[in-house]
């Protein structure tokens with residue numbers, strides 16, 4: 085009785101979060117329909133900790149002290165609704181249900197409303213950091229009713245990753261704010277993963293770098309301003325040998341990528357709210373193109389291309405790629421953060437981007453040294469519409485701009501796709517263009533569809549009879 089917290093779904097994530105809470109002195113009850121998962125829980129926590137597993141929803145709910153705090157760690161979609169339905173008969177006014185999965189934010193909006201009708205507070209909370217993060221310190225992105233967050237705060241702050249003693253969790257905003265922020269986190273994750281993969285591709289396929297050279301390069305990047313979790317694991321991946329063949333494992337892995345959908349959702353909603361995120365769009369596209377292996381194989385024979393192999397030393401290539409990577413990474417974060425800025429207005433989330441960058445500094449998949457620079461940028465100017473307008477970041481981007489252009493040219497010459505490098509640069513170039521050729525597009529629209537246009541020299545809406 086009087087357990088501090090409840091967790092539904094004792095798969096890897098649920099179980100690890102539960103054990104993390106128990107480590108921090110909280111008593112936690114777990115619910116899972118799988119009797120074995122429920123039963124084995126108690127043996128996993130040591131004697132000092134109070135944990136209890138059950139398969140019975142009523143018993144589970146009654147174990148938790150009021151107002152209850154219950155977190156769901158079940159697959160997004162129908163399973164979430166099914167669990168809510170099974171708990172609902174036993175829940176009472178003021179209780180809190182937290183969905184810790186990668187739920188679609190519109191689903192969360194619906195559930196917030198459905199449960200609010202019974203005075204139950206529903207939170208959508210993104211959790212990042214994978215299995216290890218869940219066990220030893222994730223980054224957590226909760227959104228929902230601000231007052232009821234106080235009931236969750238001590239537990240979440242205790243189990244979250246810490247950076248300089250500060251927990252990587254904070255109340256983010258209203259409604260589905262937490263799911264939306266996690267969705268964009270994943271979009272950024274997709275684009276940075278693709279940026280790293282393109283670096284690997286051009287250097288390996290275009291300039292015959294060995295895995296060892298690439299491994300060393302990424303490991304040294306990780307000691308620089310590029311320090312980040314995704315670079316760190318890339319270096320580790322590149323040195324792993326296959327146990328059976330003794331070859332590098334990465335070269336034996338199929339190049340057909342899978343995706344669970346959060347990157348796609350980021351792009352879809354970005355289009356909806358007119359927040360351009362071309363690098364995320366292309367990162368999703370590249371995973372999709374990777375599926376057409378047979379067609380790619382066929383086309384590779386039709387369109388063989390042996391790009392000119394200008395003599396560039398490996399040292400200068402690596403130096404240029406390092407600066408270009410920094411540039412690309414900044415452009416990607418700028419796109420994602422701008423999407424959050426626009427979404428916060430569109431959906432009335434009330435996001436504080438300094439807080440978002442603060443809780444992304446540790447625990448999550450996109451944690452990186454640059455997040456501290458972003459936090460400072462938003463601290464200095466909470467209304468900053470785009471990271472590209474921050475003066476400190478701008479001075480770095482200006483230094484790295486030349487390298488970025490030379491690297492993108494290399495991809496074009498070699499015939500190796502650099503979709504995310506290319507779009508990261510295009511986004512930058514479009515954003516810094518005072519004039520764009522969209523005046524011509526407006527004229528074309530008016531020509532064929534009488535869609536009208538505005539002028540730069542006088543007020544009003546105009547239409548022209550273009551044909552003589």
Ligand code: 6PG
Nearest residue numbers: 212213214270343344345346449
């Ligand atoms: C995280 C990850 C996590 C998961 C992704 C993978 O932050 O811990 O983003 O949520 O690994 O959903 O996404 P894909 O399967 O779509 O690549």
